[in-house]
Amino acid sequence: MLPFARVSIIGLGLIGSSVARAVKANMPEVRITGFDADPEVRDRAHDLGFCDDVADTAGTAVIDAGLVILCVPVGAMGLVAEQMAADLPADAIVSDVGSCKQSVAEALAAALPEATIIPAHPVAGTEKSGPDAGFATLFKGRWCILTPPTNAPEAAVAALSTFWQRLGADVEIMDARHHDLVLAITSHLPHLIAYTIVGTADDLGEVTQSEVIKYSAGGFRDFTRIAASDPVMWRDVFLNNKEAVLEMLQRFSEDLTALQRAIRYGKGDDLEALFARTRDIRRSIVEQGQDDDAPDFGRKH
Numbered sequence: 281m282l283p284f285a286r287v288s289i290i291g292l293g294l295i296g297s298s299v300a301r302a303v304k305a306n307m308p309e310v311r312i313t314g315f316d317a318d319p320e321v322r323d324r325a326h327d328l329g330f331c332d333d334v335a336d337t338a339g340t341a342v343i344d345a346g347l348v349i350l351c352v353p354v355g356a357m358g359l360v361a362e363q364m365a366a367d368l369p370a371d372a373i374v375s376d377v378g379s380c381k382q383s384v385a386e387a388l389a390a391a392l393p394e395a396t397i398i399p400a401h402p403v404a405g406t407e408k409s410g411p412d413a414g415f416a417t418l419f420k421g422r423w424c425i426l427t428p429p430t431n432a433p434e435a436a437v438a439a440l441s442t443f444w445q446r447l448g449a450d451v452e453i454m455d456a457r458h459h460d461l462v463l464a465i466t467s468h469l470p471h472l473i474a475y476t477i478v479g480t481a482d483d484l485g486e487v488t489q490s491e492v493i494k495y496s497a498g499g500f501r502d503f504t505r506i507a508a509s510d511p512v513m514w515r516d517v518f519l520n521n522k523e524a525v526l527e528m529l530q531r532f533s534e535d536l537t538a539l540q541r542a543i544r545y546g547k548g549d550d551l552e553a554l555f556a557r558t559r560d561i562r563r564s565i566v567e568q569g570q571d572d573d574a575p576d577f578g579r580k581h
């Protein structure tokens with residue numbers, strides 16, 4: 281049985297268009313209506329055909345929805361919720377795909393006090409953005425973390441879980457605050473470090489006639505992939521998961537300082553012990569069946 285007959289997707293970039301494509305591939309009977317604030321994205325969505333209808337406003341997009349999924353940058357979630365509030369059916373479930381959950385949950389609850397809201401985060405993505413970047417298998421074998429409020433109706437949580445499972449994801453339920461702490465270290469800090477190292481190398485490159493970029497090999501190139509991620513999306517993630525990111529950044533800075541001291545005072549044993557520990561972590565992840573190749577890394581199976 282289909283968890284929802286009509287799904288509305290607001291924001292038709294990488295994640296929104298991937299959800300639409302995955303629904304088309306796995307539940308072709310479900311009718312999808314999409315909306316994006318950018319008229320060029322709406323035109324492109326129309327041409328690519330991953331929605332049955334592309335609406336002109338957020339309100340008209342949700343008029344007969346059973347499930348509404350907000351796929352816009354986390355800083356825009358509250359505004360979109362306000363724009364669709366008057367047209368939202370009373371029995372619709374409102375969800376999102378935002379990379380941090382506490383601030384989004386608060387913004388949605390403030391804009392839609394009567395609605396059933398179940399925030400979600402598919403832990404899957406790429407450094408690309410826009411409607412052309414999406415693909416139907418993005419969520420296959422990936423985690424989708426739901427952070428329902430304590431009073432969320434069980435049936436609604438079950439229906440949303442089934443929806444994501446039908447798209448190929450493995451669903452986990454988590455407290456929003458805990459989600460934000462975990463993702464701060466596993467996703468947000470790695471992005472911040474990549475942005476920093478590529479920026480620093482570029483600054484140095486200007487001093488050395490771009491030799492830093494010119495001769496960069498594998499390690500640096502891996503950082504440049506992450507550092508190519510969408511600037512607006514990541515600006516919003518850092519502004520909206522401020523406390524957890526700053527907490528993790530503090531821990532990271534202390535560990536970095538300890539490494540700096542180990543290098544300065546020639547403590548080779550300390551360096552080797554850390555590098556051996558981190559290599560074991562990587563090996564155990566690969567042994568658990570998670571693929572070695574970057575695009576598959578993080579898949580559960």
Ligand SMILES: NC(=O)c1ccc[n+]([C@@H]2O[C@H](COP(=O)([O-])OP(=O)(O)OC[C@H]3O[C@@H](n4cnc5c(N)ncnc54)[C@H](O)[C@@H]3O)[C@@H](O)[C@H]2O)c1
Nearest residue numbers: 291293294295317318351352353354378379405406409410
């Ligand atoms: N990119 C990833 O790897 C990834 C992974 C998981 C979750 N997310 C989350 O998914 C959400 C979308 O990210 P994305 O990568 O698809 O970004 P994207 O830039 O590819 O798409 C976002 C779309 O939202 C539209 N938009 C912005 N403001 C809007 C508004 N007020 N009303 C309607 N449309 C609006 C933009 O025009 C754009 O087309 C973000 O909240 C992000 O945190 C991203």
Ligand SMILES: O=C(O)C(=O)C[C@]1(C(=O)O)C=C[C@@H](O)C=C1
Nearest residue numbers: 379402403404405406407466467
């Ligand atoms: O694989 C990538 O390029 C990603 O950055 C994906 C990634 C991540 O950090 O793992 C990025 C943001 C999300 O909210 C979820 C997934």
